[in-house]
Every structure is written in structure tokens, then in C-alpha cells.
Amino acid sequence: MINKIQKLINKKNKSKIVSLSTYSKNMSSIIDNYCDLVLVGDSLGSVLYNFKSTRSVTLDMMIEHSKSVKMGIKKSLFVVDMPFKTYRNSKEALKNAKKIMSNTKCDAVKLEGGKKIINIIKNLIKNKIPVMGHLGILPQSHIGKFKYKGKNLIERNRILNDAKLLESAGVFSIVLECIETKLAKEITNTIKIPTIGIGASEYCDGQILVLDDLLGLNPINARFVKKYSNLKKVINKAVSNFTKDVKKKKFPKKKHSY
Numbered sequence: 001m002i003n004k005i006q007k008l009i010n011k012k013n014k015s016k017i018v019s020l021s022t023y024s025k026n027m028s029s030i031i032d033n034y035c036d037l038v039l040v041g042d043s044l045g046s047v048l049y050n051f052k053s054t055r056s057v058t059l060d061m062m063i064e065h066s067k068s069v070k071m072g073i074k075k076s077l078f079v080v081d082m083p084f085k086t087y088r089n090s091k092e093a094l095k096n097a098k099k100i101m102s103n104t105k106c107d108a109v110k111l112e113g114g115k116k117i118i119n120i121i122k123n124l125i126k127n128k129i130p131v132m133g134h135l136g137i138l139p140q141s142h143i144g145k146f147k148y149k150g151k152n153l154i155e156r157n158r159i160l161n162d163a164k165l166l167e168s169a170g171v172f173s174i175v176l177e178c179i180e181t182k183l184a185k186e187i188t189n190t191i192k193i194p195t196i197g198i199g200a201s202e203y204c205d206g207q208i209l210v211l212d213d214l215l216g217l218n219p220i221n222a223r224f225v226k227k228y229s230n231l232k233k234v235i236n237k238a239v240s241n242f243t244k245d246v247k248k249k250k251f252p253k254k255k256h257s258y
């Protein structure tokens with residue numbers, strides 16, 4: 001039987017890949033019906049915990065949120081981010097990746113970086129841990145305001161070369177975060193594995209967003225986010241109606257009581 005990873009790879013040049021980053025069961029059980037790939041991203045640090053960067057996210061936080069997300073997944077490929085300082089060398093990376101895989105039952109892990117971590121990635125793959133790459137803006141290494149990548153030739157060549165290195169190391173897909181359009185297109189056309197873009201143009205093989213961003217739950221104003229809903233408004237309305245009902249003694253009614 002063809003496995004979930006091969007199924008994802010086979011989508012390249014055939015059908016666009018739909019991916020979302022989320023952190024809990026209630027959300028994953030909904031998005032699983034639509035997604036090819038569900039990620040528990042370390043973006044949870046800023047989205048849920050108000051951390052200034054993803055660097056404060058711990059392995060335990062990733063594992064606990066991933067266990068919750070896993071409960072809602074029936075069919076999607078399930079990927080978990082390895083957080084900052086959990087893959088500084090091959091030994092540390094393998095120990096932590098095994099811990100993530102065994103505790104969360106995910107299908108793969110995602111690591112940020114190219115050439116600098118290529119031997120670490122090769123060692124994971126040699127040890128049968130499927131790996132997704134991540135190039136462009138690397139939030140774990142980035143301090144300060146996010147700007148897009150690929151502005152000059154040196155940077156473009158480095159990112160393209162990193163993509164080729166990751167492919168030959170055996171990663172099954174690469175997230176391209178905030179990469180200039182022509183470069184994202186060139187990478188996508190050069191490598192045989194799928195690219196999943198976030199702020200990296202329509203030319204990627206698939207797209208990923210943080211679910212809370214597209215639902216309008218997270219106050220983010222990044223150019224790459226399209227808000228498909230204003231759930232904040234919906235929740236405000238529901239809670240305000242509940243408040244009115246309680247104050248006016250309209251809730252609970254007999255049918256809500258024992």
C-alpha cells in the first residue's frame with residue numbers, strides 16, 4: 001500500500017497540496033477533512049503563548065499539543081516541528097525526534113535550515129525518521145522584523161542550493177517561508193519533491209497557513225495571510241448572548257437542567 005508520504009510526493013505537478021498548522025484536537029478534527037498535511041508548528045509559541053519568538057517553545061509543549069492534534073487526525077499526513085535547541089547535533093536530534101515520533105505518533109518531523117544542519121537531517125533519515133525541510137525565513141534563527149528572502153543573488157543561490165541539498169539528503173518536502181516569487185518558482189521547478197509555501201507565491205506545489213490566522217483568531221497583519229473568517233467576532237457574539245441570557249435568567253431553562 002502506498003504510504004502517506006509517497007502520496008504527498010505524488011501530488012507534485014498534479015494537484016495543489018493543502019496544509020495547515022494547528023495545535024488542538026477540536027481544530028484538527030475539522031481540518032483533517034480538507035488537508036493533505038497537518039502541522040503542529042512551533043508558531044504555537046507566539047500564537048497561543050504570546051512568546052516573542054519560537055525560541056521559547058519546548059519539546060514538552062510540542063509533544064502535548066501534538067498528542068491533542070493527533071486525536072483529530074484520520075487521514076492527513078501529520079508533521080511536528082522540532083523546536084529550538086532540540087537538534088543542535090545528530091545525537092540530540094535523533095533522541096528528540098524519536099521522542100516526538102513515539103509520543104505523538106506523527107508521520108514526520110520538520111527542521112529549519114539547509115546546509116548547516118544537513119548532516120543532522122541525513123542521520124535522522126538514515127534512522128528512518130521522515131523529515132520535512134524549511135527554508136527562507138527561519139523563525140528559530142531570526143531575531144527582529146521578518147522580511148522576505150531572496151532579495152540578492154548570494155541569498156538566492158544559497159537558498160536554491162539549500163533546497164537541492166535537502167532534496168538529496170532525502171527530505172520528502174520543503175516549506176518555503178516568505179521567499180521572493182521568482183526564486184520560489186525556480187526552486188519548485190528545480191526539485192522533484194513538493195514545496196509548500198507560506199508567503200512564497202502561487203508557484204509552490206502547496207500552501208500552508210496557521211489556522212488561527214486564517215480564521216481571524218490571531219491578531220496578525222502579515223501580507224501573506226488571507227483571513228477567511230472573523231471568528232473573533234463570532235465568538236464575541238456567542239459569549240455576549242450567553243452573558244445576556246445568564247443576567248436575564250433566560251439560561252439555563254428546564255431542558256438544560258436535571
Ligand code: KIV
Nearest residue numbers: 021041042043175208
Ligand atoms: O510553525 C509553523 O506553524 C510553521 C508553518 C507556518 C510553516 O512552521
